[in-house]
Amino acid sequence: MSQLMSLEAMIAGHVEDGDTxxxxxxxxxxxxxxxxxxxxxxxRNLELVRMTPDILYDQMIGxxxxxxxxxxxxxxxxxxxxxxxxxxxxxxxxxPLEIEEHTHAAMTCAYDAGAANLPFxxxxxxxxxxxxxxxxxxxxxxxxxxxxxxxxxxAIRPDVAIIHAQRADRHGNVMLEGIIGIQREAVLSAxxxxxTVEDIVDDFGERSPNAVILPGWALTAISLAPxxxxxxxxxxxxxxxxxxxxSWDEISRDxxxxxxxxxxxxxxxxxHGSAEQLSG
Amino acid sequence: MNATAEQTATPAEMMTIAAxxxxxxxxxxxxxxxxxxxxxxxxxxxxxxxxxxxxxxxxIGTRPDVLPLSIGDGELCExxxxxxxxxxxxRYWLQGGRITVGFLGAAQIDRYANLNTTVIxxxxxxxxxxxxxxxxxxxxxxxAKTLITMSLNARAFVERLPFITSMGFGEGGDHRRRLxxxxxxxxxxxxxxxxMEPDEESKELRVTEIYPGIEASNLLRACGWPLKISxxxxxxxxPTAEELxxxxxxxxxxxxxxxxx
Numbered sequence: 002m003s004q005l006m007s008l009e010a011m012i013a014g015h016v017e018d019g020d021t022x023x024x025x026x027x028x029x030x031x032x033x034x035x036x037x038x039x040x041x042x043x044x045r046n047l048e049l050v051r052m053t054p055d056i057l058y059d060q061m062i063g064x065x066x067x068x069x070x071x072x073x074x075x076x077x078x079x080x081x082x083x084x085x086x087x088x089x090x091x092x093x094x095x096x097p098l099e100i101e102e103h104t105h106a107a108m109t110c111a112y113d114a115g116a117a118n119l120p121f122x123x124x125x126x127x128x129x130x131x132x133x134x135x136x137x138x139x140x141x142x143x144x145x146x147x148x149x150x151x152x153x154x155x156a157i158r159p160d161v162a163i164i165h166a167q168r169a170d171r172h173g174n175v176m177l178e179g180i181i182g183i184q185r186e187a188v189l190s191a192x193x194x195x196x197t198v199e200d201i202v203d204d205f206g207e208r209s210p211n212a213v214i215l216p217g218w219a220l221t222a223i224s225l226a227p228x229x230x231x232x233x234x235x236x237x238x239x240x241x242x243x244x245x246x247x248s249w250d251e252i253s254r255d256x257x258x259x260x261x262x263x264x265x266x267x268x269x270x271x272x273h274g275s276a277e278q279l280s281g
Numbered sequence: 282m283n284a285t286a287e288q289t290a291t292p293a294e295m296m297t298i299a300a301x302x303x304x305x306x307x308x309x310x311x312x313x314x315x316x317x318x319x320x321x322x323x324x325x326x327x328x329x330x331x332x333x334x335x336x337x338x339x340x341i342g343t344r345p346d347v348l349p350l351s352i353g354d355g356e357l358c359e360x361x362x363x364x365x366x367x368x369x370x371x372r373y374w375l376q377g378g379r380i381t382v383g384f385l386g387a388a389q390i391d392r393y394a395n396l397n398t399t400v401i402x403x404x405x406x407x408x409x410x411x412x413x414x415x416x417x418x419x420x421x422x423x424x425a426k427t428l429i430t431m432s433l434n435a436r437a438f439v440e441r442l443p444f445i446t447s448m449g450f451g452e453g454g455d456h457r458r459r460l461x462x463x464x465x466x467x468x469x470x471x472x473x474x475x476x477m478e479p480d481e482e483s484k485e486l487r488v489t490e491i492y493p494g495i496e497a498s499n500l501l502r503a504c505g506w507p508l509k510i511s512x513x514x515x516x517x518x519x520p521t522a523e524e525l526x527x528x529x530x531x532x533x534x535x536x537x538x539x540x541x542x
Binding site: 129 | 339
């Protein structure tokens with residue numbers, strides 16, 4: 002059964018140097034508070050996994066906690082580049098970053114395979130593209146029924162998956178609503194699954210019989226972190242701060258400016274700021 | 282809304298309007314961010330009110346009031362018919378062959394409409410690291426057809442791509458079919474000056490439509506390969522006052538909603 006604990010204790014107890022860590026959330030419910038706590042605790046040599054690295058991984062890469070990243074789209078959505086990611090790839094600052102690059106479809110198959118206890122995911126993909134030439138974890142298999150050639154991608158099995166959700170109940174079950182992305186697959190593919198939530202309620206109350214609920218016994222630990230997805234969003238709680246996503250372009254372009262921002266907004270903060278405090 | 286719309290449309294507006302005209306009311310459209318999103322929502326507000334717009338975040342049949350900044354803005358989910366998981370989106374709906382048209386952009390394109398969104402320069406020693414493939418490689422493979430919107434300039438329309446992220450027609454001819462891809466591929470490349478379509482046999486892009494006020498010599502200068510112009514070249518009808526006013530209203534609402542100056 003999942004344990005309820007402080008964010009600080011949850012990260013300290015479950016994320017180790019060198020781990021493969023997947024913080025998931027497809028635009029929505031990105032676990033910023035948990036990622037910031039990992040940065041504050043000074044973890045090193047992490048292999049970061051995430052379909053859309055987004056600003057959170059830009060921050061983690063820029064703070065030098067990652068040695069490698071597995072991903073499928075590394076930009077600031079609707080804005081442009083992730084400058085810290087680019088600086089690491091193009092100039093090795095603050096450290097070189099090894100990458101394993103996929104397409105979205107393939108990443109979903111790789112997570113699904115991890116969750117389903119299979120060695121690889123299967124798709125009709127990558128035909129005519131150059132990605133298989135630069136990624137050894139993309140290979141080809143022959144269908145035993147039709148002799149067709151299909152793409153195979155190695156399963157993703159992180160040491161730790163971390164997601165953010167709207168609510169947990171007193172028994173440690175977690176409910177997600179809205180764009181649910183790849184979170185269930187990420188949680189079920191990982192050895193340990195950590196969840197931050199907006200709210201802890203006695204009971205989820207009236208809901209659709211098909212509500213997305215992760216049973217407490219499939220999770221490792223839960224931590225209360227209101228505003229923990231900001232500047233991403235939590236459907237029903239607060240909106241995505243699109244203006245912050247736009248302003249990140251300028252903050253992150255310059256190394257010094259980035260470090261100053263991180264110092265003021267992440268490193269010197271014991272508790273993740275609420276959406277109100279950080280909205281820009 | 283006024284009669285001088287034709288004179289005042291910017292090249293970017295003309296591109297979006299030309300792209301919106303390619304969409305039909307019964308299309309099931311997989312939408313990318315930027316110009317594709319503007320074109321798809323413009324079509325929905327004008328001639329294709331029942332078009333199904335799908336964003337890769339899992340939102341099916343979405344009807345946003347303002348253009349989203351990302352493919353997963355809350356507005357998309359709140360106005361969607363239903364929201365599904367991302368693996369289901371790619372596996373059942375895209376790979377399953379349910380999408381009639383995919384809309385793509387890119388940093389670079391070649392004469393066979395192959396796209397690069399990965400890297401400028403060598404992959405391992407890049408000059409510019411771009412975001413990567415995301416949903417595009419499989420959108421390019423599995424939608425019944427694709428439309429591409431891009432600004433026509435020599436840095437973008439290149440003789441040879443450093444990296445093929447998404448396949449158009451590969452080496453041309455029947456390359457798609459030889460790889461076992463059964464969909465049609467790129468139908469049109471819509472730029473800020475003209476529209477290009479693949480030749481039926483060779484699949485090389487050639488200009489089939491030119492916008493009002495643009496000279497063919499401008500196109501040749503702006504393209505990084507010796508661009509062919511169709512013998513049946515036609516002039517694209519200028520934007521109507523309604524098209525231009527609707528697009529500007531949508532973009533103004535969007536600008537205010539995202540707090541941009």
